[in-house]
Amino acid sequence: xxxxxxxxxxxxxxxxxxxxxxxxxxxxxxxxxxxxxxxxxxxxxxxxxxxxxxxxxxxxxxxxxxxxxxxxxxxxxxxxxxxxxxxxxxxxxxxxxxxxxxxxxxxxxxxxxxxxxxxxxxxxxxxxxxxxxxxxxxxxxxxxxxxxxxxxxxxxxxxxxxxxxxxxxxxxxxxxxxxxxxxxxxxxxxxxxxxxxxxxxxxxxxxxxxxxxxxxxxxxxxxxxxxxxxxxxxxxxxxxxxxxxxxxxxxxxxxxxxxxxxxxxxxxxxxxxxxxxxxxxxxxxxxxxxxxxxxxxxxxxxxxxxxxxxxxxxxxxxxxxxxxxxxxxxxxxxxxxxxxxxxxxxxxxxxxxxxxxxxxxxxxxxxxxxxxxxxxxxxxxxxxxxxxxxxxxxxxxxxxxxxxxxxxxxxxxxxxxxxxxxxxxxx
Numbered sequence: 001x002x003x004x005x006x007x008x009x010x011x012x013x014x015x016x017x018x019x020x021x022x023x024x025x026x027x028x029x030x031x032x033x034x035x036x037x038x039x040x041x042x043x044x045x046x047x048x049x050x051x052x053x054x055x056x057x058x059x060x061x062x063x064x065x066x067x068x069x070x071x072x073x074x075x076x077x078x079x080x081x082x083x084x085x086x087x088x089x090x091x092x093x094x095x096x097x098x099x100x101x102x103x104x105x106x107x108x109x110x111x112x113x114x115x116x117x118x119x120x121x122x123x124x125x126x127x128x129x130x131x132x133x134x135x136x137x138x139x140x141x142x143x144x145x146x147x148x149x150x151x152x153x154x155x156x157x158x159x160x161x162x163x164x165x166x167x168x169x170x171x172x173x174x175x176x177x178x179x180x181x182x183x184x185x186x187x188x189x190x191x192x193x194x195x196x197x198x199x200x201x202x203x204x205x206x207x208x209x210x211x212x213x214x215x216x217x218x219x220x221x222x223x224x225x226x227x228x229x230x231x232x233x234x235x236x237x238x239x240x241x242x243x244x245x246x247x248x249x250x251x252x253x254x255x256x257x258x259x260x261x262x263x264x265x266x267x268x269x270x271x272x273x274x275x276x277x278x279x280x281x282x283x284x285x286x287x288x289x290x291x292x293x294x295x296x297x298x299x300x301x302x303x304x305x306x307x308x309x310x311x312x313x314x315x316x317x318x319x320x321x322x323x324x325x326x327x328x329x330x331x332x333x334x335x336x337x338x339x340x341x342x343x344x345x346x347x348x349x350x351x352x353x354x355x356x357x358x359x360x361x362x363x364x365x366x367x368x369x370x371x372x373x374x375x376x377x378x379x380x381x382x383x384x385x386x387x388x389x390x391x392x393x394x395x396x397x398x399x400x401x402x403x404x405x406x407x408x409x410x411x412x413x414x415x416x417x418x419x420x421x422x423x424x425x426x427x
Contacts, residue, residue, distance in 0.1 A: 058323035060348055060396050064359050066111050070095065071263065072120035084358075085110055086118055098123060100138035100150060104270045104310065113343035115316035117265040125176035127166065128153060131183065143273040143308060144179045157276060157303040158184035158199040185230050190237045191299060192245040192283050198301045204229055205236055212299050214238065244286040246293060252278035255306045264312025267340040267422070275307025321348060328400035330414070337418035338400070341407075341427060345378045350396045354378055364393035377403035377427075 068089050070077045083089040087107030090097065097103065100123030123138035126147055137151040144161035155161065160182040184199035187208065202208040206226030209216070216222065223237045254275035264270065279302040284293040315336045325335055346352045349360035354373035368374050374382030375392070376399045382392070388405070389398035407417040407427075421427045 058320065058327055058397070060320050060324060060350065064347075066116060067114045068111060068116045068118060070118045070120065073122065081111070082358075083111060089118060090120070095120060098138070100140055102140040102142075104264060105268050106270070109268075110344075112347055113265070113339065114318050114321075115265070117263065117268070117312070117314055119263055126151075126179060127176065128179045128181065130181045141272070145305070146273050147177075147179050148181065149274065153181075155181060156184055156199050157278065157305045158201065160184070160201060185232050187230060188233065188235050189299075190235065190239070191281060191297065192238065192240055192247065194245075194247040194281065194283070196281055196299070196301050200230060202230055208236070209238075214297060214299055217296060219243075240285075240296075244288055246284045246286055248282050248284070249301075250280050250282060252280055252300065252302075252304045254278070254304045257306050257308045259308065259310045260313050261310045262313050264310060264314060266312050266315045266336045267418075268312035269422070270310045271307065272310055273306070273308035276305045278302045278304030324396045325400060327397040328404065330400060330404060334414040337414040338403075340418055341414075341421050342376050342400075342403070344421065344425075345373075345427075346376050348376065348396075350376050350394055350399055352378075354380070368393075375399045377406065379403075379406070 065080050065082055068079045068081055070079055070089065070093065072095055077093070079089065079093050081089050081092060083092050085107065086103060086105055086109045089111060090103070090107070097107075097120070102121040102123075104119045104121070121140035123140045126137050126139050128135040128137060128148060128151055130153065135151060135153065137147070139147045139150045141147045141150050144163040145155065147163070148155055148161065162180045162182070164178045164180060166176060166178050182201065184201050186197065186199050189196045189198060189208075198212075200208050200211055202211045204226065205222065205224055205228050208214075208230060209222070209226065217240070219240050219242070221237075221239050221241075223239075224234075254277050256275065259272070278300060280298055280300045282295060283297040283299070285296045286293045317335055317339050321339060322332075322335060325338055326332075330338055342348055347360065349356075351361045351364045352375070353361075353365060353368065368382045370381040370383075372382075373380045375385060376396060379385050379399070379402060384406075385392035385399055385402040388402045389395060392398050392402070404414070407414050411417040411420055411427075417427055
């Protein structure tokens with residue numbers, strides 16, 4: 001408060017000097033003197049009150065209404081809403097979802113920030129060709145595996161799926177896109193005494209060995225021979241005589257492909273294709289005399305399927321929040337991280353206690369329980385913020401200065417704090 005009144009005093013001196021001459025002239029006319037002095041005192045009082053409440057910092061427009069940008073049916077619609085989730089926004093806006101439509105992010109995603117982006121992709125006709133069977137469906141999924149899954153058709157990791165346009169309706173009997181499934185054949189491989197079931201697109205035994213990177217070593221035999229064609233559920237033996245063999249199964253982590261999407265809000269993550277882990281069998285040859293073993297084969301028994309994830313990169317932060325972050329000394333490059341964390345922690349409400357949902361109290365509570373989070377960053381206890389300013393209960397900039405200290409002290413940067421929040425949903 002001492003600094004606040006110091007600034008007020010300086011402003012008052014400047015204003016006073018400007019009006020000295022006017023006051024002297026007006027003093028000769030008593031009828032105008034009293035009203036003028038009264039107005040001057042009222043103006044000074046107003047400045048003191050505003051600075052005392054705000055701490056000289058820009059203020060937030062706290063509200064439980066969020067502005068949401070919805071892209072649907074070839075148009076962009078800006079909607080102010082109190083709906084807590086994406087599904088609620090669409091329902092209140094009268095946007096109906098049809099079978100096969102895709103919404104990004106998902107309908108159960110919470111809406112906690114302004115300028116939040118929602119994309120509705122309308123389903124189109126798709127023909128799924130699975131051998132001699134054709135299935136007609138509607139889908140807006142972006143990959144062949146996602147389309148097939150949406151249509152309720154099971155496929156294996158080794159099955160090959162092609163997404164093709166329908167070039168000739170009369171010949172192909174389909175419109176829109178086609179998904180062609182090439183089914184892998186199930187076989188049983190006895191690998192040095194260990195029985196393994198797998199699926200293959202290979203046409204011969206030798207092709208299977210090449211597909212799985214199985215290299216024949218001296219002393220190895222394969223039955224049937226490599227030129228024999230693959231048949232469903234056939235038994236294949238790969239053996240080595242006169243040595244002790246051990247095997248161990250390991251998991252192959254699914255690969256993750258990340259696509260940056262400027263049509264999604266920063267921090268939004270959606271899965272466009274579900275992935276799955278694979279498996280591999282490691283075979284060791286054991287030297288019983290020396291007690292040593294060496295790897296002789298690593299065979300993938302189940303292929304890993306890549307998970308395709310879209311990550312939003314659109315940043316559109318309201319000006320009042322930018323002003324508060326600037327006042328708190330936060331670098332503009334950190335604005336997206338700060339906005340994401342604060343939006344999820346408190347909805348940018350500096351007077352919110354942990355557990356309060358759906359509104360922003362206009363005043364700080366009379367008492368703040370030590371066990372509950374409080375303020376923009378939900379400091380626990382809220383008194384942690386007291387060392388950053390006496391106005392910590394209500395001043396957004398003061399609270400952000402504490403939050404910056406916390407982010408840097410615990411995580412090293414706002415970006416690292418954001419990454420932790422994404423993984424753990426808290427900070």
